[in-house]
Amino acid sequence: MTVLLVALGAAVGAPLRYLTDRAVQARFGAAFPWGTLTVNMAGSLVLGAVVGLPAGPAVTALVGTGFCGALTTWSTLSYETLRLAREGGRLPALLNVLGSVAAGLAAATAGYALARALG
Amino acid sequence: MDPDVDLRVPRDRRELAAHPVAVLGAIAAGGVLGALGRAGLQAAFPHAPAAFPWATFGINLTGCLLIGALMAVLRARGGGPPLARPFLGVGVLGGFTTFSTYAVDIHQALVAGAPGTALAYLAATVVGALLAVWAGDALAGRLLVRGSR
Numbered sequence: 013m014t015v016l017l018v019a020l021g022a023a024v025g026a027p028l029r030y031l032t033d034r035a036v037q038a039r040f041g042a043a044f045p046w047g048t049l050t051v052n053m054a055g056s057l058v059l060g061a062v063v064g065l066p067a068g069p070a071v072t073a074l075v076g077t078g079f080c081g082a083l084t085t086w087s088t089l090s091y092e093t094l095r096l097a098r099e100g101g102r103l104p105a106l107l108n109v110l111g112s113v114a115a116g117l118a119a120a121t122a123g124y125a126l127a128r129a130l131g
Numbered sequence: 132m133d134p135d136v137d138l139r140v141p142r143d144r145r146e147l148a149a150h151p152v153a154v155l156g157a158i159a160a161g162g163v164l165g166a167l168g169r170a171g172l173q174a175a176f177p178h179a180p181a182a183f184p185w186a187t188f189g190i191n192l193t194g195c196l197l198i199g200a201l202m203a204v205l206r207a208r209g210g211g212p213p214l215a216r217p218f219l220g221v222g223v224l225g226g227f228t229t230f231s232t233y234a235v236d237i238h239q240a241l242v243a244g245a246p247g248t249a250l251a252y253l254a255a256t257v258v259g260a261l262l263a264v265w266a267g268d269a270l271a272g273r274l275l276v277r278g279s280r
């Protein structure tokens with residue numbers, strides 16, 4: 013059952029990362045990876061809430077492990093940082109990776125606090 | 132080129148309109164495989180909130196190493212087969228690695244009163260991920276050069 017829920021969440025999360033990245037790039041350009049920052053923040057916010065509730069094992073598998081896990085990514089973040097370092101220099105690359113970590117941590121904290129306050 | 136999508140690349144820009152079912156299906160299928168691999172490893176190597184999340188750490192660094200290698204190979208082959216990047220890059224490796232669990236585990240370590248673990252995990256993943264993607268790219272690039280001689 014858990015396997016099925018993780019699979020279902022991931023089958024939605026991974027395509028949604030791709031579609032979000034396309035939409036964000038169409039609006040804000042592809043020079044800086046705003047799309048990956050967007051999905052990583054959104055996924056951290058939602059997972060923070062899932063942990064803060066705390067949600068049961070089924071919701072955690074579906075929404076947490078499956079959906080949020082597949083929506084967010086370290087592989088794309090690291091590759092885009094490498095590409096920024098080669099194309100634009102060290103400052104944009106550092107801003108991307110450190111800004112992502114700071115924003116993701118803030119989003120996770122906000123999601124957790126919101127769920128605690130409402131739950 | 133980008134592991135997810137780069138709208139400056141004509142092939143990336145056109146792929147969704149040209150083959151929406153194949154592209155989104157490949158991403159979903161790859162994402163499921165990657166996520167199940169991640170879930171299996173995390174279940175096999177669980178960690179307490181105040182302890183270092185070794186499973187997710189290893190998953191993310193491995194995924195970064197592999198994306199560096201994959202993108203070097205695809206770049207050398209003019210992008211490779213049309214569904215290779217959607218399936219392997221967006222799907223499998225994007226679904227295998229996770230940023231949300233990384234961020235939440237740092238927060239959970241802080242909540243559990245282990246700021247040292249939180250900071251060590253935060254920094255080790257950033258440094259490790261960047262070294263891994265660079266190493267994957269460099270190693271694959273070197274093998275490709277050797278293979279073409």
